[in-house]
Amino acid sequence: MSAANDEALVPPEGLAEQIASASAYRLAHEDTDLLSSDDLRPLRLQLEFLKPERAMRAAGIQSTIVVFGGARILSLEAAAAQLDEVQALHRSDPDRPNAHREMFAARRAVKYSRYYLEAQRFASLVSSRFQREGRREFVVVTGGGPGIMEAANRGAYQVGARSVGLNVTLPHEQKPNPYITPELAFRFHYFSLRKMHFLLRAKALVAFPGGYGTLDELFEVLTLVQTGKMPKVPVILVGSAFWKSLIDFDFLVEDGLISPEDLKLFSYAESAEDIVRQLEAFYGGHVPDASHPEWVP
Template identity: 60%
Template sequence: MSDQSKLHAEHKQLVQNILSGEAYRLAYEDIAFLNSDDLRPIRLQLELLKPEQELRRKKISSTVVVFGSARIIAQQQAQENLDKLERRAASEQADAPDTRQLDEAKKQLAQSQYYEEARRFSHIISTRFQEQHHRDFVVVTGGGPGIMEAANRGAYEAGARSIGLNITLPHEQTPNPFITPELAFQFHYFAVRKMHFLMRAKGLVVFPGGFGTLDELFEVLTLVQTGKMAEIPIVLVGKSYWQRVVDFDYLVESGYISAEDKQLMTYVDTAEEIMTVLEGFYAGRPPKEETLDV
């Protein structure tokens, strides 16, 4: 090989080294750069913009948010689980379930009523308010299992659209199968996800749940109480559960909230009662847009 050829090959390799280097990579194609601490504000903005563009494109005018436990299962599944345990207990096999397991299965069966009410409510409201060119009261959930699955399922069974806002967690949470595919979004930041829950929200329906459900409920109550968000109907499903878990009367008596604050919520037990509250609040008409002061 001539000296000129060697020099040409050397230059070619040098150029290739530049082209394949991280520094030369286009900024928006550099994953390591995009995931750096300095780019956190950009990632927050992207998580805000991507779902917003899609929701506008799909003509989602208003939503009703459904929160609740991820641990509640469908009634049929709960009944099958209990039946299986009871058969094993009756057979007196070595691996027969103990009392604790049976009690847990019975509790799951009792709680499954909430799954079925969430499913029925979503079916009713999705059937009543979604139209081809204008979609109101579109059900939005956290996109996971339990009550979230039930609400997305009700809309799916009604042939309507519903939204799922999933979140990346240490223990992977896959989206439930009933979300409308083009309305299934994944978030890294809880804060942006919470904002999306409320940007079009014209109703909040909260079923029994744990820390996450309580966090989401009290955030909405705080936003409404402080005037950062327009008042919307906030419906707590399961009177006996909510009246025991949160003693709002005691908060009023202690002076930590006002008597008017307690009126922000309504207790119900059935899907029909939820609909009565929502329709009463809006006089039976779909609400106007713009809820959250961002």
């Protein structure tokens, strides 16, 4: 072979480094482009199921109580501070645009702050009772964000109990509230997997006033129970005046869209103690056996 041919066989300088850094050479589990591809969606779904599941098992969590409610509901302290600010602005400039609307919204926030307090108190009551001596029963689970979610995680935190937060990636990023147990703060891409983890260990759903997200989760649970896809659990709507103003369940019965028996799938409560009493009545004062799950989606 001639010297010219020998030179042609010598790879260009830097080619070895280029090969080593190419995406094709990456280990499959380190290739983020591959993992983000459409073909790998089934694997991402599996990972998003397994990661929280492994952490829940490691934490010894046997049963949970899901707390839903509005992200915009403030604590009394925050609502009162907001009202003071709006009142000060109103005194200095009563004719500014939207002044009356801002005043109405601030007063309404103070009114709704009672639900923040009741969610906080309920989480404290149920967590202190069922997480004694290392027990991990009736662990509070929320969507991990502000408002009622923060209140429930905060209530568990105040009594030294664990609680779970299931955040989800959104266009306007939702940050986890600071009261979630750090090793039980999860973030999801897929709403479907998040919904599954809400209910896998759920022994009750407590719904405080809220918006689209709260209604979505509430009606999903009612549908699953109504259709027998999951066993009946207490579904407790906190604030009967709010819920009865929002949804006319009797109208659905009168027009034959649901059966009268479907009204028994949920109940109303007004206070933290009332919620606890209803849980005790449903379960006879005992935590249900979670070692044999009654449903697996």
